[in-house]
Amino acid sequence: xxxxxxxTEKYVRLILGIALIAFGILYMGGISVFGGMVTTASIAxxxxxxxxxxxxITGVLSYCPLNALFHVNSCHACKIGETHTHLPI
Numbered sequence: 001x002x003x004x005x006x007x008t009e010k011y012v013r014l015i016l017g018i019a020l021i022a023f024g025i026l027y028m029g030g031i032s033v034f035g036g037m038v039t040t041a042s043i044a045x046x047x048x049x050x051x052x053x054x055x056x057i058t059g060v061l062s063y064c065p066l067n068a069l070f071h072v073n074s075c076h077a078c079k080i081g082e083t084h085t086h087l088p089i
Contacts, residue, residue: 003062006074010059017056024049 005013028045058064067073 003075003078004067004073005058005062005064006076009074010062013055013059013064017052017054017059020052020055021049022052024052 024045024047026045027048028042062075064072
Protein backbone atom coordinates (compact mmCIF):
# COMPACT_ATOMS: atom_id res chain seq x y z
CA UNK A 1 0.00 0.00 0.00
CA UNK A 2 1.23 3.47 -0.83
CA UNK A 3 1.93 5.76 2.07
CA UNK A 4 0.91 9.37 2.09
CA UNK A 5 2.03 10.68 5.45
CA UNK A 6 5.40 11.50 6.91
CA UNK A 7 6.82 10.73 10.34
CA THR A 8 5.55 13.89 12.03
CA GLU A 9 1.97 13.45 10.86
CA LYS A 10 2.14 9.76 11.72
CA TYR A 11 3.27 10.35 15.30
CA VAL A 12 0.76 13.17 15.80
CA ARG A 13 -2.04 10.86 14.65
CA LEU A 14 -0.87 8.04 16.91
CA ILE A 15 -0.68 10.27 19.99
CA LEU A 16 -3.93 12.07 19.18
CA GLY A 17 -5.67 8.75 18.54
CA ILE A 18 -4.61 7.32 21.90
CA ALA A 19 -5.65 10.55 23.66
CA LEU A 20 -9.07 10.60 21.97
CA ILE A 21 -9.69 6.94 22.77
CA ALA A 22 -8.84 7.56 26.43
CA PHE A 23 -10.95 10.72 26.54
CA GLY A 24 -13.86 8.91 24.90
CA ILE A 25 -13.74 6.14 27.50
CA LEU A 26 -13.55 8.66 30.33
CA TYR A 27 -16.33 10.78 28.84
CA MET A 28 -18.58 7.72 28.66
CA GLY A 29 -18.09 7.35 32.40
CA GLY A 30 -16.09 4.18 32.05
CA ILE A 31 -17.18 0.97 30.38
CA SER A 32 -20.47 -0.43 31.65
CA VAL A 33 -21.60 -3.71 30.12
CA PHE A 34 -24.87 -4.19 31.98
CA GLY A 35 -27.52 -1.78 33.12
CA GLY A 36 -26.50 1.70 32.20
CA MET A 37 -28.66 4.45 30.87
CA VAL A 38 -27.68 5.74 27.44
CA THR A 39 -27.08 9.47 27.74
CA THR A 40 -25.79 12.21 25.52
CA ALA A 41 -22.44 11.99 27.30
CA SER A 42 -22.08 8.28 26.55
CA ILE A 43 -22.99 8.78 22.88
CA ALA A 44 -20.49 11.64 22.58
CA UNK A 45 -17.87 9.45 24.29
CA UNK A 46 -18.42 6.69 21.75
CA UNK A 47 -18.11 9.15 18.86
CA UNK A 48 -14.89 10.62 20.27
CA UNK A 49 -13.53 7.10 20.84
CA UNK A 50 -14.32 6.02 17.28
CA UNK A 51 -12.61 9.13 15.89
CA UNK A 52 -9.60 8.24 18.04
CA UNK A 53 -9.55 4.70 16.63
CA UNK A 54 -9.64 6.08 13.08
CA UNK A 55 -6.74 8.44 13.82
CA UNK A 56 -4.76 5.61 15.42
CA ILE A 57 -5.34 3.19 12.52
CA THR A 58 -4.42 5.76 9.88
CA GLY A 59 -1.28 6.56 11.89
CA VAL A 60 -0.26 2.90 12.08
CA LEU A 61 -0.86 2.36 8.36
CA SER A 62 0.73 5.69 7.32
CA TYR A 63 -2.13 6.08 4.90
CA CYS A 64 -5.11 8.43 5.09
CA PRO A 65 -7.91 8.13 2.52
CA LEU A 66 -8.73 11.84 2.89
CA ASN A 67 -5.12 12.75 2.14
CA ALA A 68 -5.34 10.59 -0.98
CA LEU A 69 -8.66 12.17 -1.99
CA PHE A 70 -7.20 15.68 -1.77
CA HIS A 71 -3.78 14.65 -3.19
CA VAL A 72 -1.92 15.51 0.03
CA ASN A 73 1.35 13.71 0.72
CA SER A 74 3.38 14.79 3.74
CA CYS A 75 6.09 12.14 3.28
CA HIS A 76 9.16 14.02 2.11
CA ALA A 77 10.86 10.93 0.62
CA CYS A 78 7.75 10.05 -1.38
CA LYS A 79 7.56 13.60 -2.76
CA ILE A 80 11.07 13.53 -4.20
CA GLY A 81 10.72 9.98 -5.51
CA GLU A 82 13.37 8.51 -3.23
CA THR A 83 13.36 4.74 -2.76
CA HIS A 84 12.58 4.01 0.86
CA THR A 85 10.60 1.73 3.11
CA HIS A 86 8.04 2.66 5.70
CA LEU A 87 8.01 0.81 8.97
CA PRO A 88 4.60 0.10 10.51
CA ILE A 89 5.44 2.25 13.55
